[in-house]
């Protein structure tokens with residue numbers, strides 16, 4: 001399967017925080033959701049994918065090309081969607097189009113007007129008067145008008161109302177129909193991902209925990225509940241993290257098969273949501 005984004009051993013050190021040795025492939029033709037807690041390193045990773053930030057070491061390739069020799073070509077093929085402070089605030093969409101369009105070989109005016117119409121975006125109103133959702137749509141309209149093959153979004157649904165969020169997700173789904181487009185986006189709203197993501201990349205404390213299809217996540221991860229007497233040094237190895245309470249334990253496993261082999265029918269196995277998975281990896285305190 002072709003990878004549109006490929007990070008190999010990418011590391012970036014800040015004072016007090018590092019994104020460490022990230023190996024990440026984003027598969028062509030699919031939607032990958034990028035999840036992780038606040039400060040896990042999502043934006044930092046996205047900035048490195050966008051070449052807005054240089055890694056201290058490692059390799060970043062988009063469409064098999066690297067930024068040193070192919071920056072312009074790569075940027076032509078990406079639509080970067082973000083919400084605020086994107087455009088010159090005092091300008092309207094028509095002015096912005098005039099500035100942005102010549103920068104793209106494949107700019108399509110007809111498409112631009114089609115999307116501004118579909119998104120009900122006023123062309124002559126200053127961007128600073130746009131709501132957060134309108135700014136997001138404006139950014140998306142521009143990305144789509146230059147036929148971006150890869151759409152990268154940093155928390156596109158944050159701060160959007162539920163209806164607008166759903167509209168945006170429906171639109172993203174529509175965009176995927178032709179099979180040539182790839183979407184990579186970070187989000188805190190994991191329920192959005194159940195609707196549209198094919199793959200989930202999960203980052204924690206600057207390290208990539210996994211990048212798996214949503215199906216594989218469901219097949220591998222589960223919540224397990226049982227009596228405390230079942231836990232010992234060996235059986236505990238089946239779990240990512242365990243919450244203990246006088247009434248029993250609840251734990252996350254990344255290997256359902258192993259749990260079934262070890263515990264048989266003596267435990268209850270339940271579906272783990274993405275939120276459960278993030279929570280248990282963080283090792284938060286929880287009362288069963």
Ligand SMILES: Nc1ncnc2c1ncn2[C@@H]1O[C@H](COP(=O)(O)OP(=O)(O)OP(=O)(O)O)[C@@H](O)[C@H]1O
Nearest residue numbers: 014015017018036037038039040041042043044045
């Ligand atoms: N330019 C910078 N200089 C120093 N530290 C930085 C810089 N940019 C980010 N960081 C730190 O890196 C860590 C990860 O930040 P990042 O924005 O990548 O996280 P995130 O996963 O996108 O978080 P959130 O979900 O809260 O947006 C944070 O601790 C942040 O303070």
